[in-house]
Amino acid sequence: MSRQSAGRRTGVPRWLTSLLGALLVVLCGLALHASLQIGAAARTAQSSVDLADRYQQARYLASSESAQLGNYLLTGDSTLRDQYENTTYALDSDLLGLLAALGSSPSAERTVLAHLIDLQTQYETDARAMFDLTARGRTTAAAAMEYRQLDPLNTTVATSLGGYTAAHHTSAVTDMASVAQQGRLLRAGTPIGLAAALAIVVLLAGVGRSHRRAIQRQALHDALTGLPTRRLFTDRACQAVATAQRTGAAPVVMVLDLDDFKEVNDTLGHHYGDQLLREVTARLAGALRPADTLARFGGDEFAALLPDGGAAAGARVAVRLREALDAPFDLDGISIGIEASIGIATMTDTEPDAAPPAPPQRVEQLLREADSAMYCAKAERLGFAHYSLDHDAGAPNRLAVLWELRQALDNDELVVHYQPKISADAGELVGVEALVRWDHPRRGLLPPSEFIALAESTTLIHRLTAVVVEKSLTVCRRWLEQGVSIPVSVNVSSRCLLDPGFRASITAQLERSGLEPQMLCLELTESAIMVDPDRAIAVLTALHSLGVRLSVDDFGTGYSSMAYLKILPVDELKVDRTFVTNMTANDGNTALVQSAVDLGHNLGLAVVAEGVEDNVTLVALRSVGADVIQGYYTGRPMSAEALEAWLPGTPVARG
Secondary structure, eight states: OOHHHHHHHHTOOHHHHHHHHHHHHHHHHHHHHHHHHHHHHHHHHHHHHHHHHHHHHHHHHHHHHHHHHHHHHHHOOHHHHHHHHHHHHHHHHHHHHHHHHTOSSOOHHHHHHHHHHHHHHHHHHHHHHHHHHHHTTOHHHHHHHIIIIIHHHHHHHHHHHHHHHHHHHHHHHHHHHHHHHHHHHHHHHHHHHHHHHHHHHHHHHHHHHHHHHHHHHHHTBOTTTOOBOHHHHHHHHHHHHHHHHHHOOOOEEEEEEETTHHHHHHHHOHHHHHHHHHHHHHHHHHTSOTTSEEEEEETTEEEEEESSOHHHHHHHHHHHHHHHTOSOEEETTEEEOOOEEEEEEEOOSOOSSSSOOOHHHHHHHHHHHHHHHHHHHHHTTOSEEEOOGGGOTTHHHHHHHHHHHHHHHHTTOEEEEEEEEEETTTOOEEEEEEEEEEEETTTEEEOGGGTHHHHHTSTHHHHHHHHHHHHHHHHHHHHHHTTOOOOEEEEOOHHHHTOTTHHHHHHHHHHHHTOOGGGEEEEEEHHHHHTSHHHHHHHHHHHHHHTOEEEEEEETSSOOOHHHHTTSOOSEEEEOHHHHTTTTTOHHHHHHHHHHHHHHHHTTOEEEEOOOOSHHHHHHHHHHTOSEEOSTTTOOOBOHHHHHHHSTTOOOOOO
């Protein structure tokens, strides 16, 4: 149909359609411009806040340095000298970090900071000379040196750092005021934009109505291969089942999944993957009879319907389908071999129920059974397999949950709750852990114990993990735009970690979110890493090089080798709750937690203690040096909205 005839049928003049389109573009452009301005101002404000906090931390260390030096002169306690060295090392690192954060472009602030670093270097040189005088018993000379040389240097450094702290705080306040002003302007223009958009929607509704039938027809066939979609396949299968219930025929449903197809996409690109799918479709269709139906469910998953023939016909066709894929595929001069795993489910004329289920329910059951048989064939390298309850003892329930979980992913039924991670000393929020829940339409909110293990036994864990990462990054971005920086941690299974496309998937999701990689932390158990340590280390190293933070979860319950632990590119250890929960009543657990904390610190890692249920445990964890705490006492898992409401007025008890 030509554009002209389409225009006549909808009754909308072409010039009006063009005008409405132009108006929509203008409105979108104005909204985008305003959003970009607000985003830029918010990022500038956040940068100022970060710099102010870093200057404040450096000023605190400079003050601590001077206090520790003075206490050493008074007491001669050698441990104070060790504390001084640690403080000096931290201050040097902070000053160099600030210099790097200011960039390489010349500026007055950068010049002053470089001068402060020189003064700090002179201070440390003089301090060591003072320590030597004290060690030789020349305390009077040491005290004079502190008064005449060290105190002026320290005062200059601390005062300058304080000045920049105040300057950046002031800059942040100014920038946030700009954000608020632009937000008010955007809100003022929103009603006008909504009214214009409503007019556009109403006028273009007629245009959309004329294309609705064409879209519905397209929804029944896959755009890439031209095969029927799941919807059309299900309709034809229902007809076959209804006929079989009258005639006693034995229709067969087959689910086919290409083995290692993902590696073709990851290695050669999606263009070659699409070309391969089209050629696979041609071969599979050639192996079937005209009365049979071949469909594509999505990705590399196909289904076939045989109206009659029973298990024997299913086996014969499965052999033909696999043989059709034997010859390699030529993709623009590249030879590719591909195999398939096939699951077969047959409807017989000896149904046990006196009243057989309705065709739609029976088709769903056949698809679940074929899907289960396919996973059995793939796991055991059988090529194809007939469905049997012997596949596993919990087959009916497992099949039902797997099927519902697939639908849950399609229908966006998974929700993510966030549990606070709190700084043990400061009592401040330093991050959250993302914990997935299933908002089941009949059973309510299900905990991960109801479905995660089952998902990990299939490739569904890849989709599930991707959904959790996407939702977590989205809400993290929302918080950042609200002026709150909250890094988010996501649990990752060994199956995902060892997947060849995992790193690329994380990279793509970070790019889409616009977040810095350090805003995401991936948590992996010791056992997940030790499934294939060398491969795991390679993947973790690649992720760490991106800037993604990494954490060893449930530390102490796995079987990690110390040789591997010291070379793992991780940032934190999470001590398992089984040791933390009873540490105040069990000296052995206290010793284990202390050992884990010492080990983590010696390896340069932050240590997180899970399972903090009361204030007594919190105080004990502070005493052993834990950096971060997590548990019901400091905050239960909660929705993103609940966390936002929880943030302002919920201090952590300090004991």
